[in-house]
Amino acid sequence: MNFFLIGYMGSGKSTIGSKLAQVLDYNFIDFDDYIQSKEKKTISEIFQSKGEIYFRKIENIYLKELIEDTTNTIISLGGGTPCYGNNMELIKASKHSKSIYLKASIPILTERLFNEKGKRPLIAHIDSKEEMVEFIGKHLFERTNYYNQSDATILTDNKSIEEITEKIILELF
Template structure:
């Protein structure tokens, strides 16, 4: 089985993915790291030097490549926008992969992102928490259509990472 974690930036995909992979004895791939390795530069550098349109096209190309690989038993933490651009959602739905949406309330996501905004190229320049919260709310509204088409929609409130992993594992059975 291939499992693709989807959700907004800061939803914990890169934290939950390795934990879930360990529990299931699967290989873990962080999709941003995968893209960075293929492109030979960080996601931030790609955005700065080549722009978001280039990044989104590369993201689609690498998603298709990853889905076409014969390796089963992998867990992939997708980028927050991956299922929302181009034909990526349909490509995921047409594959044999299971998608899991880590669904957080926008206020909790904004809190999590504010603490680490310097590491996120799309929000690093935000000057106020209120602006970030509005930005997250708007994006979640726009992206909810895509995220909610996941095979499993997991509502996350105050669960710790291990509890989230257990919920995913139980949902896959």
């Protein structure tokens, strides 16, 4: 069984995914790292040199690879991955995969992301927490429909990594 962790950037997909894989003795793949290793470029470099349309195209190709080729793997997806092309349909159609939406509130996401905006090209231009709240709110409005199609939703606000991991295990096993 494979588990796809879905959610907005800063929701904890990579951190929770790594911990969950450790507890379950599964493999762990951070999808952004996977794409970067395949393309031999950072996500930022791919966006800059080839553009978002190219990125979304290869993202779909690599997602299909992972759906077909992995077993007992936790995969943390990029925040936009489920929202483009037929990516969410592919995940839902896989008989040996489950998807988990790690849901965090706008205030929590704002706190987490504002302090690391330099590492995230999509939000690097944001100058204030108020702008960050507005940006996240708009994005979540656009993406929530996709995220809500997940097999399970786990609320992550004010919970430890261990609590979230335990909740996922209880929910899905």
